[in-house]
Amino acid sequence: MSENIVTLTDVHLKRAGKPVLVDLSLRIPRGKVTAVIGPSGVGKTTLLELIGGRLRPDNGYLLVDGLSVPDLGRRELFELRRRMGMLFQGGALLSDLDVYENIAFPLREHTHLPEPVLRQLILMKLELVGLRGARRLMPDELSGGMTRRVALARAVAMDPQIVMYDEPFTGLDPISKAIIVKLIKKLNKTLAITSIVVTHDVVEAIQIADFVYMLGEGRVLASGTANEIQNSTRADVRQFLQGQADGPVPFHYEADDYFSDLFNAGLLNKDEQR
Amino acid sequence: MISGVRRIGAYSLSVLAATGRACILLIQMLGSIPSSVRRYELFVEQLFRVGVLTLPIIIVAALFVGMVLALQGYNTLVDFGAESSLGLLVALSLTRELGPVLAGLLFAGRAGAALTAEIGLMKATEQLAGMEMMAVDPVRRVLLPRFLAGMISVPILAALFTAVGILGGYLLGVNVLGVDQGVYWSVMQEGVDFQQDVLNGLLKSLVFGVLISLLAVFMGYDARPTPAGVGTATTLTVVLSSLLVLAMDFSLTSMMF
Ligand SMILES: Nc1ncnc2c1ncn2[C@@H]1O[C@H](COP(=O)(O)OP(=O)(O)OP(=O)(O)O)[C@@H](O)[C@H]1O
Ligand SMILES: [Mg+2]
Numbered sequence: 001m002s003e004n005i006v007t008l009t010d011v012h013l014k015r016a017g018k019p020v021l022v023d024l025s026l027r028i029p030r031g032k033v034t035a036v037i038g039p040s041g042v043g044k045t046t047l048l049e050l051i052g053g054r055l056r057p058d059n060g061y062l063l064v065d066g067l068s069v070p071d072l073g074r075r076e077l078f079e080l081r082r083r084m085g086m087l088f089q090g091g092a093l094l095s096d097l098d099v100y101e102n103i104a105f106p107l108r109e110h111t112h113l114p115e116p117v118l119r120q121l122i123l124m125k126l127e128l129v130g131l132r133g134a135r136r137l138m139p140d141e142l143s144g145g146m147t148r149r150v151a152l153a154r155a156v157a158m159d160p161q162i163v164m165y166d167e168p169f170t171g172l173d174p175i176s177k178a179i180i181v182k183l184i185k186k187l188n189k190t191l192a193i194t195s196i197v198v199t200h201d202v203v204e205a206i207q208i209a210d211f212v213y214m215l216g217e218g219r220v221l222a223s224g225t226a227n228e229i230q231n232s233t234r235a236d237v238r239q240f241l242q243g244q245a246d247g248p249v250p251f252h253y254e255a256d257d258y259f260s261d262l263f264n265a266g267l268l269n270k271d272e273q274r
Numbered sequence: 275m276i277s278g279v280r281r282i283g284a285y286s287l288s289v290l291a292a293t294g295r296a297c298i299l300l301i302q303m304l305g306s307i308p309s310s311v312r313r314y315e316l317f318v319e320q321l322f323r324v325g326v327l328t329l330p331i332i333i334v335a336a337l338f339v340g341m342v343l344a345l346q347g348y349n350t351l352v353d354f355g356a357e358s359s360l361g362l363l364v365a366l367s368l369t370r371e372l373g374p375v376l377a378g379l380l381f382a383g384r385a386g387a388a389l390t391a392e393i394g395l396m397k398a399t400e401q402l403a404g405m406e407m408m409a410v411d412p413v414r415r416v417l418l419p420r421f422l423a424g425m426i427s428v429p430i431l432a433a434l435f436t437a438v439g440i441l442g443g444y445l446l447g448v449n450v451l452g453v454d455q456g457v458y459w460s461v462m463q464e465g466v467d468f469q470q471d472v473l474n475g476l477l478k479s480l481v482f483g484v485l486i487s488l489l490a491v492f493m494g495y496d497a498r499p500t501p502a503g504v505g506t507a508t509t510l511t512v513v514l515s516s517l518l519v520l521a522m523d524f525s526l527t528s529m530m531f
Contacts (some may be wrong), residue, residue, distance in 0.1 A: 052407055081409035092404030095396075106408045109415070158408075 005030040005194050006051055011060035013046065018045075020046050021057070022218035028162075033188050033195040035209035035226075037202055039240060041253070042215045044198040045089065048164045051196070052086055053077045065161065083111060085155030085163040085193075089170070091147040093139040093154070099126070100135040103154045110158065112233060125153040129183060145176030149183070156187055162194045163187065169201040177201070181208050202241055206230055214240065296492040299413070303421055303491075306414040314361040316419040322347055324385045324420065325427030329434070331384055332377060336435040339376060340442025346442075348451050355453075361458035362465040364443035365436075369466060369475040370531065373436035375523050378482035381428050386490035389420050391512040393494025394504035402495075417491045424490065428483030429476050473524065474530045481522060486515040 006028035013021040020043040028034045036044055049055045050062060056070045063069070067080060093102050103122045107113060113121070126132040129149040134142070142150065148168060155163050165184065169177045181204055188195050199205050205212060206226040214229065215224045222229060222237045230238065234270060255261065310316075347363040392414065396402050402412040440462075447453040466472065490511050497507035 054406065078409040078411070081407060084407070086404075086407040087406075088400050090400055093401040094401055094404075095399065106410070109408070109410045143466055149449070154408075 003029060005065055005239070006196070007061070008050075008065040009061040011062060011238070012056045013043070013050065013055065013057050015046065019220055021050075022220050024060070024151055024215075026213050026220055026223070028194065029073055029211060030148075030194050031188075031192050032210040033184065033197060033208050035197045035199065035212045036215060037199060037212060038215035038221075040200060043218060044200075044215065046084065046195070047215075048166055048198055051162075051164065052084060082158060083161045083204070085160040087148070087151050087155045087163065087165045087168055089166045089179065091139070091151040093142075093147060093151060095139050098136055098138050098141070099131065099150050102150060102249065103157050104140070106154065106157050125157055128186070129153045130179070135251065139258035145172050146178070148172065148180060149244050152183060152187075156193065157193065160193065161190065162196065165195065165197045165199075166190070167199055168197060169199055169204050177204060180204075183267075186206055216240075282290050292496065295496060296488060299417070299492050299495065300488055300522075302413050303418045305412065306418055306420075309321055310418055310497050313415075313419075313468050315424040316415070317422055320419045320423035321427065324389070324423045325430065328381055328427065328431060329426050331380055332431050333438050335376065335380055336373075336438035337442040337445075339372060339435075340364060340368070340439035340444075341446040343372070343439070344443040344447040344451065348447060348453070348457070357453060358457045359461050359465075360443070360447045360451075360453050361440075362461040364447070365440055365462045365466050366471060368436040368443075369471045371523070371527070373439065373476075374432045374475050374479035374482060375519060377432035377435040377479060378428060378486060378519040379516055381424070381431060381483075382486045382490075382512055382519065385424060386486050387508050388514055389424065389487075389490040390494040390497070390506045391504060392497075393417065393420070393491060394497035394507050397495065397497060398499040398501070398504055412495075416493060421487045421491050424487030424499065425480070425483045428486065429479040432479035432482075433476065470531075478523065478526050478530075482519050485522065489515045490519070 004072050011021050011023050011024045038044055051064060053069045084261060089220040094105060100122060103125055104118060107118055123132055126135055129152055131146060131149055184195055185208055187193050209226050212226055212229045213220050216236060222234060223234055343364045344360060347360055348357055351357045351359060405412045405415060444458055448455045448458055493507040493511045497503045
């Protein structure tokens with residue numbers, strides 16, 4: 001077993017014609033919590049979609065647990081995904097099933113466990129996230145924080161080796177944030193799960209991560225242990241950590257010259273003609 | 275001028291591409307049937323939601339259509355002194371045309387639209403993506419049972435439509451208009467051919483069932499994952515499947531009869 005469970009080497013990816021990831025190389029150590037931080041729109045979710053095999057890189061190598069994800073067939077990819085859990089930004093719970101059945105879903109799909117065993121497994125996962133009492137609620141009856149916790153319980157239902165968390169903290173109050181931080185740590189310790197936490201909440205990321213990657217302009221801007229990142233003297237890293245609006249990391253999405261754009265209303269440019 | 279031509283070209287291409295994607299989806303669904311036999315309960319559940327829940331509207335509509343047929347048919351036939359053939363007229367109209375076509379149209383509006391909206395919304399809320407990441411194929415788990423249930427439901431609903439319609443014609447023709455009850459049934463028995471009329475009608479409705487169900491699940495699966503996208507897809511399902519049913523009906527009729 002190699003030390004790194006996920007390895008990206010010189011990964012290139014364009015989305016809608018715009019390069020999102022440029023020569024991205026990073027390694028995710030096995031059994032650790034790795035945080036990937038960076039401003040909105042740098043391609044953090046995109047990175048997770050690559051690792052999960054939902055997108056293919058245009059170029060470069062991507063290994064997960066020794067398998068080259070872009071070269072996997074559908075069946076092998078699904079085989080690999082059984083060993084992965086993913087927490088979506090919006091939870092992605094099945095809205096017609098209650099909390100209990102949502103967590104049962106992957107187990108029912110992939111195993112033939114008898115109902116009593118299934119029930120025990122589900123209750124254990126629910127207890128882990130503190131929602132054993134909420135098992136009969138429907139997803140639309142849950143608060144944002146509870147949704148996140150149910151999604152978390154579902155993501156680990158199959159006891160995966162890797163769990164990817166996409167923005168697990170956004171939109172939560174400080175208490176719920178603290179709960180999620182605690183849960184991610186607990187899952188990592190008790191189940192020895194490799195955790196990839198993608199977030200722009202620097203404080204939380206630094207609290208839980210063993211190792212931090214900071215992305216910018218489609219590549220790794222900085223990396224290191226949580227401490228090293230925190231004490232970095234680089235201007236772009238400092239800008240992000242301290243939350244300054246403009247700096248080396250530009251505030252604006254790439255655009256044509258502002259002045260000519262404003263006064264060119266007569267000559268609609270090509271993309272607005274459509 | 276040029277841009278108009280270009281737009282037509284682009285539109286035609288997009289329609290062609292969508293047709294291609296729909297065919298690929300169909301192949302994917304058919305290919306995943308063997309591995310889904312074990313999960314027949316998913317199919318049964320959809321059969322209930324798609325088929326059984328469409329029953330009331332089918333029965334009520336069929337009753338009225340049968341009565342209208344009897345009324346109009348009687349008024350015309352009576353001029354020629356042929357009102358005794360009423361049963362045959364009602365039965366032939368329903369088995370050959372009205373049963374399959376109207377059941378198809380009603381099904382598209384009631385169940386097809388619901389299927390598209392449901393699947394589109396699941397896509398928009400990342401539920402399908404979530405399934406994929408749990409190594410569950412949404413085509414197999416979500417689309418296939420709905421498609422099969424729709425495909426099976428339409429012929430059954432069409433047959434029921436026909437039967438109830440004939441009964442409606444009977445109620446009005448015999449009880450109100452005074453056609454002889456024995457004659458109503460016997461002309462039917464004489465004049466309706468099992469293979470020519472009943473089987474062809476069923477075949478039609480099977481074709482409609484495949485078309486509507488494929489369109490409904492495809493439109494949902496292919497929808498833009500936004501509220502407007504799902505709305506458009508739902509409308510398109512109803513409009514396109516209605517048009518397709520009518521157009522297919524014409525081609526099938528010209529081949530069969
Ligand atoms: N479905 C898509 N089609 C085309 N481009 C996309 C799509 N999704 C994202 N992008 C583009 O890819 C880039 C990265 O998006 P991504 O969602 O990975 O950002 P992110 O880092 O997760 O941002 P956030 O922190 O806001 O979630 C953005 O510039 C975005 O415009
Ligand atoms: Mg994101």
